Amino acid sequence: MPPRLRPALVACVAVVLLLVGSTTAYAAWARSATVAAGAVTGGSFSGTVTWSTAPNLAGMHPGETRVGVVQVARTASTNGRWVYAVGAPTAAPSGTVTAASTALAGQLVVTVYTGATFTGTTCAGTPATLGVASPVQALGAVVRHCVAVRLLPTAPSTVQGGSVAVTVPITLENRSTN
Protein backbone atom coordinates (compact mmCIF):
# COMPACT_ATOMS: atom_id res chain seq x y z
CA MET A 1 0.00 0.00 0.00
CA PRO A 2 1.35 3.45 -0.88
CA PRO A 3 2.62 5.09 2.38
CA ARG A 4 0.51 8.25 1.97
CA LEU A 5 -2.74 6.31 2.62
CA ARG A 6 -1.80 4.91 6.07
CA PRO A 7 -2.55 7.92 8.39
CA ALA A 8 -6.23 8.17 7.31
CA LEU A 9 -7.03 4.59 8.33
CA VAL A 10 -5.64 4.98 11.85
CA ALA A 11 -7.93 7.93 12.67
CA CYS A 12 -11.14 6.01 11.86
CA VAL A 13 -10.40 3.17 14.24
CA ALA A 14 -9.83 5.46 17.23
CA VAL A 15 -13.24 7.16 16.90
CA VAL A 16 -15.10 3.83 16.96
CA LEU A 17 -13.57 2.85 20.29
CA LEU A 18 -14.88 5.96 22.04
CA LEU A 19 -18.51 5.34 21.01
CA VAL A 20 -18.63 1.85 22.50
CA GLY A 21 -17.31 2.99 25.92
CA SER A 22 -18.49 2.04 29.48
CA THR A 23 -22.23 2.06 30.54
CA THR A 24 -21.84 1.72 34.36
CA ALA A 25 -21.72 5.42 35.26
CA TYR A 26 -25.26 6.76 34.38
CA ALA A 27 -25.96 10.40 35.08
CA ALA A 28 -29.66 11.07 35.81
CA TRP A 29 -31.85 14.13 35.99
CA ALA A 30 -33.81 14.57 39.20
CA ARG A 31 -36.24 17.11 40.59
CA SER A 32 -38.06 17.24 43.91
CA ALA A 33 -40.89 19.21 45.48
CA THR A 34 -42.38 19.36 48.95
CA VAL A 35 -46.10 19.57 49.59
CA ALA A 36 -46.62 20.58 53.19
CA ALA A 37 -50.07 20.99 54.74
CA GLY A 38 -48.76 23.40 57.35
CA ALA A 39 -50.17 23.79 60.86
CA VAL A 40 -53.62 23.03 62.25
CA THR A 41 -54.82 24.18 65.63
CA GLY A 42 -57.42 22.69 67.91
CA GLY A 43 -60.13 25.03 69.15
CA SER A 44 -61.61 25.21 72.63
CA PHE A 45 -64.94 24.45 74.21
CA SER A 46 -66.58 25.91 77.25
CA GLY A 47 -69.98 27.14 78.25
CA THR A 48 -71.99 28.67 81.06
CA VAL A 49 -75.22 27.82 82.83
CA THR A 50 -76.67 30.68 84.83
CA TRP A 51 -80.01 31.98 86.07
CA SER A 52 -81.13 34.74 83.77
CA THR A 53 -84.04 35.14 86.20
CA ALA A 54 -83.25 33.58 89.54
CA PRO A 55 -86.26 32.08 91.33
CA ASN A 56 -87.01 33.58 94.73
CA LEU A 57 -87.52 30.54 96.91
CA ALA A 58 -87.53 32.22 100.31
CA GLY A 59 -90.53 31.72 102.54
CA MET A 60 -92.46 29.27 100.36
CA HIS A 61 -95.66 27.76 101.75
CA PRO A 62 -97.35 24.49 100.76
CA GLY A 63 -98.98 24.54 97.34
CA GLU A 64 -96.99 27.52 96.20
CA THR A 65 -94.97 27.61 92.96
CA ARG A 66 -92.03 29.88 92.27
CA VAL A 67 -90.43 30.22 88.81
CA GLY A 68 -87.12 31.26 87.31
CA VAL A 69 -85.30 31.01 83.98
CA VAL A 70 -82.05 29.11 83.45
CA GLN A 71 -79.78 30.20 80.60
CA VAL A 72 -77.29 28.06 78.69
CA ALA A 73 -74.63 29.69 76.49
CA ARG A 74 -71.28 29.02 74.89
CA THR A 75 -68.29 31.08 75.93
CA ALA A 76 -67.20 33.63 73.34
CA SER A 77 -64.13 32.77 71.20
CA THR A 78 -64.66 29.05 71.53
CA ASN A 79 -65.31 26.88 68.53
CA GLY A 80 -67.77 24.56 66.92
CA ARG A 81 -71.48 23.87 67.21
CA TRP A 82 -72.94 22.27 70.30
CA VAL A 83 -75.76 20.40 71.94
CA TYR A 84 -76.95 20.30 75.54
CA ALA A 85 -78.99 18.00 77.69
CA VAL A 86 -80.99 18.84 80.80
CA GLY A 87 -80.45 16.46 83.68
CA ALA A 88 -82.76 15.64 86.53
CA PRO A 89 -83.07 18.63 88.91
CA THR A 90 -82.18 18.07 92.52
CA ALA A 91 -83.16 19.62 95.80
CA ALA A 92 -80.81 19.03 98.70
CA PRO A 93 -80.34 20.56 102.13
CA SER A 94 -78.01 23.50 102.08
CA GLY A 95 -75.80 24.74 104.85
CA THR A 96 -76.18 22.89 108.12
CA VAL A 97 -78.29 19.82 107.53
CA THR A 98 -81.32 19.83 109.78
CA ALA A 99 -84.37 17.66 110.03
CA ALA A 100 -86.45 20.45 108.58
CA SER A 101 -84.10 20.83 105.61
CA THR A 102 -84.16 17.14 104.94
CA ALA A 103 -87.90 17.08 105.14
CA LEU A 104 -88.24 20.11 102.94
CA ALA A 105 -86.04 18.62 100.21
CA GLY A 106 -88.47 15.75 99.89
CA GLN A 107 -91.46 18.05 99.51
CA LEU A 108 -90.19 20.06 96.53
CA VAL A 109 -90.94 19.31 92.90
CA VAL A 110 -88.63 20.96 90.35
CA THR A 111 -89.73 20.96 86.71
CA VAL A 112 -87.80 22.27 83.71
CA TYR A 113 -90.04 23.45 80.87
CA THR A 114 -89.39 23.76 77.17
CA GLY A 115 -90.52 27.37 77.18
CA ALA A 116 -88.15 30.21 78.06
CA THR A 117 -90.76 32.51 79.60
CA PHE A 118 -93.39 32.50 82.32
CA THR A 119 -96.57 34.32 83.19
CA GLY A 120 -97.16 34.80 86.84
CA THR A 121 -96.07 31.48 88.24
CA THR A 122 -96.81 29.45 85.14
CA CYS A 123 -94.01 28.41 82.78
CA ALA A 124 -94.54 28.39 79.04
CA GLY A 125 -94.24 25.19 77.12
CA THR A 126 -94.31 21.64 78.41
CA PRO A 127 -92.02 19.71 80.73
CA ALA A 128 -88.69 19.09 78.98
CA THR A 129 -87.46 15.57 78.29
CA LEU A 130 -84.55 14.98 80.58
CA GLY A 131 -81.25 13.44 79.51
CA VAL A 132 -81.83 13.83 75.77
CA ALA A 133 -79.51 15.95 73.60
CA SER A 134 -81.02 19.06 72.13
CA PRO A 135 -80.94 19.89 68.43
CA VAL A 136 -77.53 21.12 67.31
CA GLN A 137 -77.02 24.74 68.30
CA ALA A 138 -75.01 27.34 66.43
CA LEU A 139 -71.82 28.59 68.05
CA GLY A 140 -73.28 31.83 69.44
CA ALA A 141 -76.71 30.49 70.40
CA VAL A 142 -78.16 31.22 73.88
CA VAL A 143 -80.97 28.97 75.12
CA ARG A 144 -83.28 29.43 78.08
CA HIS A 145 -85.68 27.24 79.97
CA CYS A 146 -88.30 28.18 82.55
CA VAL A 147 -87.93 26.27 85.82
CA ALA A 148 -90.82 25.86 88.25
CA VAL A 149 -90.26 24.94 91.90
CA ARG A 150 -93.38 23.79 93.76
CA LEU A 151 -93.77 22.98 97.45
CA LEU A 152 -96.28 20.17 97.64
CA PRO A 153 -99.58 21.16 99.22
CA THR A 154 -99.25 18.19 101.54
CA ALA A 155 -95.90 19.36 102.96
CA PRO A 156 -96.01 18.85 106.76
CA SER A 157 -95.18 21.54 109.24
CA THR A 158 -91.89 19.83 110.00
CA VAL A 159 -90.44 21.39 106.88
CA GLN A 160 -90.77 24.82 108.35
CA GLY A 161 -87.47 26.58 108.71
CA GLY A 162 -85.69 24.20 106.37
CA SER A 163 -83.19 25.35 103.77
CA VAL A 164 -82.73 23.61 100.45
CA ALA A 165 -80.61 24.28 97.36
CA VAL A 166 -82.20 23.57 94.02
CA THR A 167 -79.85 22.46 91.21
CA VAL A 168 -80.57 22.02 87.51
CA PRO A 169 -77.67 20.09 85.88
CA ILE A 170 -77.08 20.82 82.20
CA THR A 171 -74.42 19.10 80.11
CA LEU A 172 -72.91 20.74 77.03
CA GLU A 173 -71.20 18.75 74.30
CA ASN A 174 -69.41 19.94 71.14
CA ARG A 175 -70.33 19.10 67.60
CA SER A 176 -68.41 19.65 64.34
CA THR A 177 -67.97 23.14 62.96
CA ASN A 178 -70.00 22.38 59.82
Place this chain on the structure above:
Amino acid sequence: MRKTTKGALAVGAGVALLLGGAGTMAAWQLTSTAATGTVSSGEFNLATTAGATWKWGTATSATGCTATTTDFPVGAKIVPGDCVIYTQPITVTASGNRLVATLSVSAIANSGVWSGLTATSATTMDANPAVTGAGSPFTITPGTGTVNATGKVVTTIVFDPATTSSTGQNSTATLNGVTLVLKQTAPTT
Protein backbone atom coordinates in the same frame (compact mmCIF):
# COMPACT_ATOMS: atom_id res chain seq x y z
CA MET B 1 25.10 8.28 -36.12
CA ARG B 2 24.98 11.92 -36.83
CA LYS B 3 25.57 14.26 -33.77
CA THR B 4 22.16 15.92 -33.83
CA THR B 5 20.33 12.69 -33.50
CA LYS B 6 22.33 11.63 -30.40
CA GLY B 7 21.30 14.71 -28.42
CA ALA B 8 17.58 14.26 -29.03
CA LEU B 9 17.55 10.73 -27.71
CA ALA B 10 19.33 11.71 -24.52
CA VAL B 11 16.66 14.37 -23.63
CA GLY B 12 13.77 12.00 -24.12
CA ALA B 13 15.14 9.51 -21.61
CA GLY B 14 15.63 12.18 -18.96
CA VAL B 15 11.98 13.23 -19.05
CA ALA B 16 10.78 9.68 -18.60
CA LEU B 17 12.81 9.28 -15.40
CA LEU B 18 11.35 12.35 -13.79
CA LEU B 19 7.76 11.12 -14.21
CA GLY B 20 8.49 7.77 -12.51
CA GLY B 21 10.16 9.24 -9.32
CA ALA B 22 8.88 8.87 -5.60
CA GLY B 23 10.08 12.20 -4.16
CA THR B 24 8.09 15.46 -3.80
CA MET B 25 5.05 15.34 -6.06
CA ALA B 26 1.77 17.25 -6.20
CA ALA B 27 -1.41 15.14 -5.78
CA TRP B 28 -5.03 15.85 -6.46
CA GLN B 29 -7.01 16.71 -3.28
CA LEU B 30 -10.69 16.95 -2.43
CA THR B 31 -12.24 18.41 0.83
CA SER B 32 -15.77 17.63 1.98
CA THR B 33 -17.73 18.51 5.25
CA ALA B 34 -19.90 15.96 7.06
CA ALA B 35 -22.58 18.05 8.83
CA THR B 36 -24.17 16.44 11.92
CA GLY B 37 -27.03 18.92 12.09
CA THR B 38 -28.43 20.18 15.46
CA VAL B 39 -28.79 18.21 18.71
CA SER B 40 -31.46 19.18 21.24
CA SER B 41 -31.76 18.15 24.87
CA GLY B 42 -35.07 17.18 26.44
CA GLU B 43 -36.98 18.73 29.30
CA PHE B 44 -37.44 17.52 32.89
CA ASN B 45 -39.41 19.35 35.58
CA LEU B 46 -41.66 18.79 38.59
CA ALA B 47 -43.62 21.68 40.07
CA THR B 48 -46.46 22.51 42.40
CA THR B 49 -48.91 24.70 40.55
CA ALA B 50 -51.43 27.38 41.43
CA GLY B 51 -54.91 26.46 42.59
CA ALA B 52 -54.27 24.83 45.96
CA THR B 53 -57.42 24.70 48.11
CA TRP B 54 -58.39 24.19 51.73
CA LYS B 55 -61.93 22.91 52.36
CA TRP B 56 -63.97 22.00 55.42
CA GLY B 57 -65.28 18.46 55.71
CA THR B 58 -67.31 16.44 58.17
CA ALA B 59 -65.60 13.54 59.90
CA THR B 60 -67.39 10.26 59.40
CA SER B 61 -65.06 8.23 61.59
CA ALA B 62 -61.67 8.54 63.24
CA THR B 63 -60.05 8.77 59.80
CA GLY B 64 -62.92 9.24 57.38
CA CYS B 65 -63.98 12.58 55.95
CA THR B 66 -66.77 13.82 53.72
CA ALA B 67 -65.72 16.94 51.86
CA THR B 68 -67.80 20.08 51.56
CA THR B 69 -67.44 23.03 49.24
CA THR B 70 -66.93 25.44 52.13
CA ASP B 71 -63.52 27.05 52.27
CA PHE B 72 -61.43 26.51 55.37
CA PRO B 73 -60.21 29.98 56.39
CA VAL B 74 -56.59 30.55 57.30
CA GLY B 75 -56.24 30.30 61.06
CA ALA B 76 -59.57 28.55 61.66
CA LYS B 77 -59.55 26.13 64.56
CA ILE B 78 -60.86 22.61 64.43
CA VAL B 79 -62.90 20.65 66.96
CA PRO B 80 -63.81 16.96 67.29
CA GLY B 81 -65.89 15.97 64.29
CA ASP B 82 -64.12 18.38 61.95
CA CYS B 83 -61.98 17.40 59.04
CA VAL B 84 -60.06 19.53 56.58
CA ILE B 85 -58.96 18.66 53.05
CA TYR B 86 -55.92 20.32 51.47
CA THR B 87 -55.48 19.79 47.73
CA GLN B 88 -52.28 20.80 45.93
CA PRO B 89 -52.07 20.43 42.12
CA ILE B 90 -48.77 19.28 40.59
CA THR B 91 -47.35 19.12 37.07
CA VAL B 92 -44.69 16.86 35.60
CA THR B 93 -43.05 18.04 32.37
CA ALA B 94 -40.76 15.67 30.52
CA SER B 95 -39.42 15.12 27.03
CA GLY B 96 -36.71 12.92 25.67
CA ASN B 97 -37.03 10.15 23.12
CA ARG B 98 -35.40 7.59 25.41
CA LEU B 99 -36.33 9.21 28.69
CA VAL B 100 -37.84 7.08 31.43
CA ALA B 101 -38.58 8.62 34.84
CA THR B 102 -40.24 7.68 38.07
CA LEU B 103 -42.27 9.90 40.37
CA SER B 104 -42.17 8.70 43.96
CA VAL B 105 -43.82 10.09 47.08
CA SER B 106 -42.55 9.82 50.63
CA ALA B 107 -44.14 11.12 53.84
CA ILE B 108 -42.45 13.62 56.11
CA ALA B 109 -42.81 13.19 59.84
CA ASN B 110 -45.34 15.46 61.53
CA SER B 111 -44.97 17.06 64.94
CA GLY B 112 -47.33 18.00 67.72
CA VAL B 113 -50.08 15.67 66.57
CA TRP B 114 -52.46 15.07 69.47
CA SER B 115 -54.45 11.94 70.22
CA GLY B 116 -57.47 11.83 67.95
CA LEU B 117 -55.89 13.80 65.10
CA THR B 118 -54.84 11.99 61.93
CA ALA B 119 -53.31 13.32 58.72
CA THR B 120 -52.96 11.26 55.57
CA SER B 121 -51.78 12.16 52.05
CA ALA B 122 -52.64 10.59 48.72
CA THR B 123 -51.02 11.46 45.39
CA THR B 124 -52.84 10.75 42.14
CA MET B 125 -51.95 11.49 38.52
CA ASP B 126 -54.59 12.36 35.93
CA ALA B 127 -55.06 9.95 33.04
CA ASN B 128 -52.17 10.30 30.58
CA PRO B 129 -50.82 7.73 28.10
CA ALA B 130 -47.27 8.55 29.14
CA VAL B 131 -47.95 7.91 32.84
CA THR B 132 -48.41 4.46 34.30
CA GLY B 133 -48.93 3.19 37.82
CA ALA B 134 -51.80 3.36 40.25
CA GLY B 135 -49.69 5.05 42.89
CA SER B 136 -46.17 5.85 43.97
CA PRO B 137 -43.97 5.24 42.13
CA PHE B 138 -45.48 6.42 38.86
CA THR B 139 -43.55 5.82 35.62
CA ILE B 140 -43.31 8.56 33.01
CA THR B 141 -42.30 7.64 29.46
CA PRO B 142 -42.61 10.61 27.06
CA GLY B 143 -41.60 8.75 23.91
CA THR B 144 -41.24 11.13 20.98
CA GLY B 145 -43.49 13.82 22.44
CA THR B 146 -43.51 16.17 25.43
CA VAL B 147 -45.44 15.13 28.52
CA ASN B 148 -47.29 17.67 30.63
CA ALA B 149 -48.81 15.34 33.19
CA THR B 150 -51.02 16.79 35.90
CA GLY B 151 -51.97 15.36 39.25
CA LYS B 152 -52.62 16.35 42.83
CA VAL B 153 -51.59 15.71 46.39
CA VAL B 154 -54.58 15.50 48.72
CA THR B 155 -53.98 15.76 52.47
CA THR B 156 -56.90 14.86 54.73
CA ILE B 157 -56.83 15.94 58.35
CA VAL B 158 -59.42 14.38 60.66
CA PHE B 159 -60.23 15.23 64.29
CA ASP B 160 -61.90 12.10 65.62
CA PRO B 161 -65.53 12.88 66.53
CA ALA B 162 -65.25 10.44 69.42
CA THR B 163 -62.56 12.51 71.12
CA THR B 164 -63.52 13.12 74.71
CA SER B 165 -62.60 15.41 77.56
CA SER B 166 -60.52 18.39 76.45
CA THR B 167 -58.01 16.52 74.30
CA GLY B 168 -56.49 18.72 71.62
CA GLN B 169 -57.90 22.00 72.83
CA ASN B 170 -55.63 24.92 71.93
CA SER B 171 -53.01 22.52 70.55
CA THR B 172 -51.13 23.03 67.31
CA ALA B 173 -49.88 20.26 65.03
CA THR B 174 -47.39 20.83 62.22
CA LEU B 175 -48.13 18.64 59.23
CA ASN B 176 -45.00 18.50 57.11
CA GLY B 177 -46.62 16.69 54.23
CA VAL B 178 -44.78 14.71 51.58
CA THR B 179 -41.73 14.94 49.33
CA LEU B 180 -42.20 14.25 45.63
CA VAL B 181 -39.14 13.08 43.70
CA LEU B 182 -39.03 12.88 39.93
CA LYS B 183 -35.98 10.91 38.84
CA GLN B 184 -34.66 9.77 35.52
CA THR B 185 -33.93 6.06 35.26
CA ALA B 186 -31.77 4.14 32.82
CA PRO B 187 -33.57 3.28 29.57
CA THR B 188 -34.16 -0.37 28.98
CA THR B 189 -32.60 -0.31 25.49
